[in-house]
Amino acid sequence: EAGVAQSPRYKIIEKRQSVAFWCNPISGHATLYWYQQILGQGPKLLIQFQNNGVVDDSQLPKDRFSAERLKGVDSTLKIQPAKLEDSAVYLCASSLGRGTYYGYTFGSGTRLTVV
């Protein structure tokens, strides 16, 4: 089974620029998540999709972050404009469903450096 694919692997941008990350979940996985992981901390949930609808975006800084999941498959996360504190690894994960029984499969992440 192919894993969760993310691109790019690394990205360096200047502050106030915009950036987008792409995620392709495991085929058939209805639920998709974006996490932000700052160095030395555990991942922080940003947004959760069920198919192509948003279930929870309470932790997403909506003034600069946006995310979409077209046709319930691939997803993109965008930051515009970026700040220095956005430097982090952005992880995408997917699962078959939302229930507590289902485990998550994570991608390797995109490491963003804002200078």
Next chain:
Amino acid sequence: DAKTTQPNSMESNEEEPVHLPCNHSTISGTDYIHWYRQLPSQGPEYVIHGLTSNVNNRMASLAIAEDRKSSTLILHRATLRDAAVYYCILRDSSYKLIFGSGTRLLVRP
């Protein structure tokens, strides 16, 4: 969100068993206990989960206290590849996976 408490770090010798503790005194009756681990430069990976009974799989064993206020992840023979950050997570009715700081496991050759 239900909270867990884990030691910041632990050390083990290669090929010896490792017991990683987790306290979750505020757990509710329907919360599942999940364990994930994160190897260097990778995303977290699922290890094991349970509700009340002890659980075994090919990666590890999960021992859950009778009152469910604590649990222990057991790696039966640690290898160098098991060096990672291990996260103990309670999944409640919100279904969200909320990570804490985890335990960094160092494995000595």
